[in-house]
Every structure is written in C-alpha cells, then in structure tokens.
Amino acid sequence: MVEMINITKRFPGILANDRVSFSVKAGEIHALLGENGAGKSTLMSILTGLYRPDEGEIRIQGNPVDLQSPRDAVAHGIGMVHQHFKLVKPFTVAENIILGLKGIKEVYNLKSIDESVAQLSREYGLHIQPDSPIWQLSVGEQQRAEIVKILFRGAEILILDEPTAVLTPQEAKDLYKTLRKMADLGKAIIVISHKLSEVLAHTDAITVLRGGRSVGTVRTKETSEMELTRMMVGRPVMLETVKNPVNRSSKVLELHNLSALGNRGQFALKEINLDIYGGEIVGIAGVAGNGQRELAEVVAGLRAIERGQKKVDGNDLTLASPKQMIQAGVSYVPEDRLGTGLVPNLNAMENYLLKGVQKMPSGFINWKQVAQETAEVIKKYDIKVPNPKNPVKMLSGGNLQKLLLGREISGKPRLIVTMYPMRGLDVGAMETIRSLLLQERDRGAAVLLISEELEELFALSDRLAVLHGGEVMGVVDPHKTTFEDVGLMMAGKRMAAHG
Amino acid sequence: MGNGSFSRWHFEKRETTSNLVLVMVPVLSVVIGLIFTGLFIALTGKDPLEVYLLMFDGAFGSAYGISETIVKSIPLLICALGLSIAFRMQLWNIGAEGQLYMGAFGATWAALTFPDWPAYQLLPAMMVAGFLAGGLWGLLPAIPRAYFKVNETITTLLMNYIAILWVDYLVVGPWKDPKSFNFPISPQFTEGAILPTLGTSRIHMGLVFGVVVALLLYIVLNYTRWGFEIRVSGESPAAARYAGMNYVKNILLVMFISGGLAGLAGMTEVSAITQRLQHGISPGYGYSAIIIAWLARLHPAAIVLVSVIFGGMLVGGYSIQTSGFSSTTVSMLQGAILFFVVGGEIFVNYRLVRGEKGGK
Numbered sequence A: 001m002v003e004m005i006n007i008t009k010r011f012p013g014i015l016a017n018d019r020v021s022f023s024v025k026a027g028e029i030h031a032l033l034g035e036n037g038a039g040k041s042t043l044m045s046i047l048t049g050l051y052r053p054d055e056g057e058i059r060i061q062g063n064p065v066d067l068q069s070p071r072d073a074v075a076h077g078i079g080m081v082h083q084h085f086k087l088v089k090p091f092t093v094a095e096n097i098i099l100g101l102k103g104i105k106e107v108y109n110l111k112s113i114d115e116s117v118a119q120l121s122r123e124y125g126l127h128i129q130p131d132s133p134i135w136q137l138s139v140g141e142q143q144r145a146e147i148v149k150i151l152f153r154g155a156e157i158l159i160l161d162e163p164t165a166v167l168t169p170q171e172a173k174d175l176y177k178t179l180r181k182m183a184d185l186g187k188a189i190i191v192i193s194h195k196l197s198e199v200l201a202h203t204d205a206i207t208v209l210r211g212g213r214s215v216g217t218v219r220t221k222e223t224s225e226m227e228l229t230r231m232m233v234g235r236p237v238m239l240e241t242v243k244n245p246v247n248r249s250s251k252v253l254e255l256h257n258l259s260a261l262g263n264r265g266q267f268a269l270k271e272i273n274l275d276i277y278g279g280e281i282v283g284i285a286g287v288a289g290n291g292q293r294e295l296a297e298v299v300a301g302l303r304a305i306e307r308g309q310k311k312v313d314g315n316d317l318t319l320a321s322p323k324q325m326i327q328a329g330v331s332y333v334p335e336d337r338l339g340t341g342l343v344p345n346l347n348a349m350e351n352y353l354l355k356g357v358q359k360m361p362s363g364f365i366n367w368k369q370v371a372q373e374t375a376e377v378i379k380k381y382d383i384k385v386p387n388p389k390n391p392v393k394m395l396s397g398g399n400l401q402k403l404l405l406g407r408e409i410s411g412k413p414r415l416i417v418t419m420y421p422m423r424g425l426d427v428g429a430m431e432t433i434r435s436l437l438l439q440e441r442d443r444g445a446a447v448l449l450i451s452e453e454l455e456e457l458f459a460l461s462d463r464l465a466v467l468h469g470g471e472v473m474g475v476v477d478p479h480k481t482t483f484e485d486v487g488l489m490m491a492g493k494r495m496a497a498h499g
Numbered sequence B: 001m002g003n004g005s006f007s008r009w010h011f012e013k014r015e016t017t018s019n020l021v022l023v024m025v026p027v028l029s030v031v032i033g034l035i036f037t038g039l040f041i042a043l044t045g046k047d048p049l050e051v052y053l054l055m056f057d058g059a060f061g062s063a064y065g066i067s068e069t070i071v072k073s074i075p076l077l078i079c080a081l082g083l084s085i086a087f088r089m090q091l092w093n094i095g096a097e098g099q100l101y102m103g104a105f106g107a108t109w110a111a112l113t114f115p116d117w118p119a120y121q122l123l124p125a126m127m128v129a130g131f132l133a134g135g136l137w138g139l140l141p142a143i144p145r146a147y148f149k150v151n152e153t154i155t156t157l158l159m160n161y162i163a164i165l166w167v168d169y170l171v172v173g174p175w176k177d178p179k180s181f182n183f184p185i186s187p188q189f190t191e192g193a194i195l196p197t198l199g200t201s202r203i204h205m206g207l208v209f210g211v212v213v214a215l216l217l218y219i220v221l222n223y224t225r226w227g228f229e230i231r232v233s234g235e236s237p238a239a240a241r242y243a244g245m246n247y248v249k250n251i252l253l254v255m256f257i258s259g260g261l262a263g264l265a266g267m268t269e270v271s272a273i274t275q276r277l278q279h280g281i282s283p284g285y286g287y288s289a290i291i292i293a294w295l296a297r298l299h300p301a302a303i304v305l306v307s308v309i310f311g312g313m314l315v316g317g318y319s320i321q322t323s324g325f326s327s328t329t330v331s332m333l334q335g336a337i338l339f340f341v342v343g344g345e346i347f348v349n350y351r352l353v354r355g356e357k358g359g360k
C-alpha cells in the first residue's frame, strides 16, 4: 500500500535517514522500532509531508507521489497522530475535526459532523463525545480524538508516534484493539514504540532502524525480544536490573498532613503523610490524575501548600520557593520535558545551565566551563546531540529525556523527584536510567519515583506508596505485595501500612 | 478528497535558519520599504531616486549632516536598547515615548530645583532623576502585567498620552517660564544642567551613554546570570519558574530598566538639545525605537548601527522639506519598513518553495 524507497534525509551534522526502504501493506499493523535518535520520527515526518526527503521515492498503491506538505499527505490518505497532540484546547472534538478542513464549504453543518463523528467512534470502539471540549478530556481521550480526526479526513494509512507512552496499560490495550479493527477494515497502520512486549503482542510486522539505516523487517510471529534487541542495539542487552540491598540513612523528605489545591481549585492532595530516607527509592503508584503531578510540584516548591508541613533534611521548607528547594538539593524531572524541564529554543549548553546558573556565585557565566560540563554529560549518558549549538527542540524525544535526566542528576542532589522517567526511552537508555537511579540511591540520595508502570515500580522501589483521589492508600513493601493488591489500592482500597 | 488546486508557490517549514537569512530579512525589508514608499513619491510626480539621494545627502553628505544624524540617533539608540531588554523577555513595551517624556520631566525637576549645583553634581542628579521617572513609568504597567496578566501592550501605549499631556501641562502651568511671553516652555536650564558637547558641534555626551549602555547590555545579556534569566523567561515562563527564577520580579525589573533607559534618553534631550522642558521634545523617538530594536533583532551592536541609519532618515527628512516635500515621507518610510520587517519574520521560520503540485 505504501512504499518508501531509499529515503535519505540529512540534517546539519547528521544523516537522519540513510537509504531507508520501508513498506506497509493494507490490513497490517507495522511497528517501527529503533534506539533514540535512530530516525523513526524523521522517516514518518517525511511520509506525512512535514519534511522533504533529500533522495528517494514514495509510492502509494504503486504510484510515485511527491508529498510537499501535510495537506498533500492527507489528500493521499495519510494521517499521523503526533507525540504531542495538535488539538485546540477550548474547542470541542467536532470543532477540532473541521478546523483546517479544505473540503468543507462555506456552509457546514456541525450536527451532521457530530453524527459522523459519533458513528466513526462507534464503528471503531473509540468512545468519544463529539461535543466535549478538549481541555476536559484525559490524555487517552485526546489521543482518540486525534484518531477520529484523522479517520474523518479519510485516512487509509495511519501513523502513530509512540502512542502508548502516555497511556495506562488498560488504555494501551484498548488502543491496540481499535487499531486491529481498523486493520481488519483494510487500513494500514504504522506504530512507533519502544515497548517490545506490546509490539510483539499486537503487531504483524516490525521494521528496525539503527543509526538512520534500516536493519531489516521481520514478521512478528517469527521473532523474539532477544532478536529485536540485537537488531536495535547491535549487541545483546542485559535486561536484568541488579539491585543492591537497601541501605537507609537519615530522613531526607518529610511530608506531614499535607494538603494542596489542584488547578481547578479542588483539593488534589489530602492529608499526605510520607517520609523518604536517604538511600531508598520510594515509588508512587496510581492512575494518572490522582495527585501525582501535584505531589511532585509541591515537593519541588512549584505549588503552594495549603495545610501541613514539608521538611528537607530536617529543615522546615513548607513555604520555600522553587529556588530554595533547588538550593536544598531537590532536583525534579517534570512530566512536561519540552517547555518546563527544557527550553525548546535554547541549545544543549544553555539548557544544561538552566539550574546551575543559580549556583554561580559571581553572577557571571563561564561559558567555557559550561561547555565542558555539558560535553561530559552528553558523553557520559550517550546523548545524541548532532550539534550542541542547535536548539534542543531538534533533538529526538529520547535524547531530550536523557539530557534532562543527566542535568538533574549531575548536581549530586539530596532528593530526586522524577515523573515517568522511562517514557519514550529505548531499551538501552531505559537500562541506563535504571542503573543511574539505583546508583544515586546507593550514593545516599532519596528518590521519589512517580510512574504508571507497575513492573518498573516493583523493580526499582524499596517502598511503594499508592495514591488515589489525592490520598495515600497505603505504603507497601514491593517484595511482599502483589500487582493485584496494588491494583486494588489504586482503585481506592485502603491497606495497612507495612513498609 | 481531491488535492484541490492550490497555488504553485507555498511555504515550507525550515529545519534550520541560517545567519544569512537572519541578516537578509531586515535588509530586504528596508529595501522593499524604500521601493514601496518610492511608489507613492512617484505618484506625486517626483522622482523617488532623486528624493532618496537628497535625503542621503542631507544626512551623510556634509559634516553638519553627519553631526545632526548622530545627534538624532542618540535618543533612538538609548530608547531602542531599553526596549530590546523588554522585548527579549517578550514584554511588549510600546511606551518608550511616554517613558522618555517622564525622564525629561524628572531631569527637568532636578535642573530647576538645584539650579546652583555645579555640573558634576547636577548632571548625575538629572540622570538619576530621569532614569527613575522613566523607570517608574515603565514599572507602573508592569505591576498589573506581573500579578494579573494585564496586557502591557495597551497599557504602555496609553500611558504615553498621559506622559505627553503631563509635560504639556507643566510647561503651560506650574513650570512655565515667566519671561517666556506665554510660550509653553520652562525656564532655561542653568549652565550646570547642560551636557558637554564635542567641540563646537551639537554631538553631546549622550553618545557616550548610548555606547556604554550598548556594551554593558551585551555583557549582561550574554555573560551574566540575570541576562540568562531574561532570555529563559522570554522563551518559556514555565521553565523559568521551574528553574527557580523569579519571573514576577524579573518582569518588574526589566520594565523598570527598559523605562529607565528611555527616561535617560529624555534627560539627554532636555539637557543637551532643548536645554529646557517644552512641548514636543521628541518627534516620536520612542516609537521609532520599536522599529529599530526589531530590525536589529535585539542585538546591541546592530542597534547602534540601525539607530544611526534611522537618525539619518530623520535628518534626511528635514532636508527634503526645503525642496518642498513633507517630512512625513519619513514616517511613511518607517511605517513601511516596520510592516515589511514584521511580515518578513515568516521567512525566518519558513521558506517559499515552488514546485509542481503535489499529487497525481
């Protein structure tokens, strides 16, 4: 159905795609795998007309096409759900769908659009209300709205860039069900993902990219996690996390009866009591939207505390500013990487300096030193930065993540608060980050790990707190608890603390 | 859905923007602005080329012209440098004109209150008073901006009119010179209140202020923590907060300094040029400075250069008046340039490509 033949794309300083050939059949779910910076997003941006290839040819149903703009791609039935959604928040689902539609003449009828949206949503099991405004929707629902938008525009070829990175496991399962339905109706689906298990469970074929080149395409049925990893990395990867026994020191973070408001003025955190010691990792489990983000922001000093108390290393920091929290040795990897954690238009060096600048005693910046330190972090964590002078928004998703984490760990913090640190990382990078967090713990830092992945939480945490509706349902020892118990707590059941 | 029939030319997003583009966009905007205005001059039956040559000759063709050009470029330079700080933080301060007038008011207050002070005391006092008065005028709209997100574009603009009328009131009311035969002017400044000049020309110490400020600004913006904070705050307020920078404080500080520099420009004007407070001390320096800062892409060295060009445009405008042209030609030229510069921004992020229509 779609063929990309010998596609080459150069960016200043890097060959992002090097004679890549790739084809997808109708009725097939095709996964695109590869390490961070392998060129997956670039290849798909070429197929959606965002970038033009330097060389190579694209054929759709056998006919060569020249895609000059996303509009051309839409005209050829190609639609993409980007990792960062492109929806207009105050508008409803239906309004977002007609935005920018060329086919719609002066008179359009929202009612009939509502109807066709409702029908599409029924047909594919998408469960989406055409008249709900986007800002009220959860991330999963927004993603489904994007899918409906693309279907409405007549897409026959759907591309999803890391769609499950932001979904709960249940939502991810539902998404693949929907995708399967579409494939059965003759559409071609391309999914970019770093999660090998879901790729193996739900796709038909897999193409692996490495360093901008295609390593090959395999049938999902005929391959294994081992083989895929070898194709991606070029060598076998140890997927076992070696964890030393926990060695707790003094209390680093203390939260006492702490309550805080959410963005809509309701109580998002209610009477939280939680202590974290140096040398341990405390995981926070919970369905997204149950106070995780507020908790992280309260600890980082970015959200006001309504009632209760917060201490770091015994000092009362209830009213501390973000700057004071940084000075107290608290580092924070926020959920919003590009825009909060990193500044998109500044380069890697400047982003590295973002927090360190507060510690420069003279108020003057020594750029030579900053450049040197940045280069060290880039090397240490194997971050692919083609040109350190380019704005970081040009980095690939996973490399952004590594740069942010590298910066936050570099200052030898007392406490590391990290939200979804593995999102968007390839297997190798995930392994790096895992051992980094464990190293920090062994060094004596306290780590607050917020995640939706139970496996990750169970593997890394020394204690696990479960949040539901802004309350701590219990703190448990992951070695003495089952997934089921934690699942029940996530749904609101209280458990006696034994951790 | 067919692919329709869209035009053969279209915009494509640039992956990177080269320095050449960054320089060419403002240069071409000026050229196109000149051509555009030239069409209107041609409509009046004159030869645009001749008019431009006349302007150029007036501005740069004689020692007198050059010295006048520099004189005019001083307030432009100081105002534009001030604006560039605010713009860098994406604070759209349109109020340099009013801040300049308030600076003139502050400086005049010092000059009239301590007429007997020697220059080495009185001039610094006037500078401080001018800077403070302009700075406070910039700070005032910054407060609702910082705390309640009230759009500063409108408030700073409207406050220009208040400042100008306030100065008008002073020179017809409380500060009117009793010996002025009813002219709306303040008493003439004493000797200690007048900035020294270069030889017998009208080029005054304000030029030194401007160059020093440009240098300082370059260092502060590129090599200090505060300058870095301003850049981060302008790019992404959320990241600035996250990194422990005090966003609110920086808004207030930046607008104070931005206004203060415009105030300093007001001080140089009353001290060196009019040597008293009077109606219309600025022919819109504060507005032209917006265009200058923008054309120079907020770069201090480029601001120096562009200010001299704009100073030349003003002087050239006066000199064509003697040949029967309205000096508003210059306002039109500036307006056209601003229009094309802002429009040209699109070329910084996009490029125009031409090709066969995509599709079958």
Ligand SMILES: Nc1ncnc2c1ncn2[C@@H]1O[C@H](COP(=O)(O)OP(=O)(O)OP(=O)(O)O)[C@@H](O)[C@H]1O
Binding pocket: A011, A012, A014, A016, A034, A035, A036, A037, A038, A039, A040, A041, A042, A043, A384, A385, A386, A394, A395, A396, A397, A398, A399, A424, B015, B016
């Ligand atoms: N607009 C751009 N300008 C310059 N370089 C770019 C641009 N876009 C991508 N790159 C570079 O091209 C390479 C491939 O990037 P791409 O985003 O395709 O990776 P990816 O496979 O999607 O990785 P990830 O899994 O981390 O998202 C990276 O090194 C990236 O820095």
Ligand SMILES: [Mg+2]
Binding pocket: A040, A041, A042, A396, A397, A398
């Ligand atoms: Mg990517």
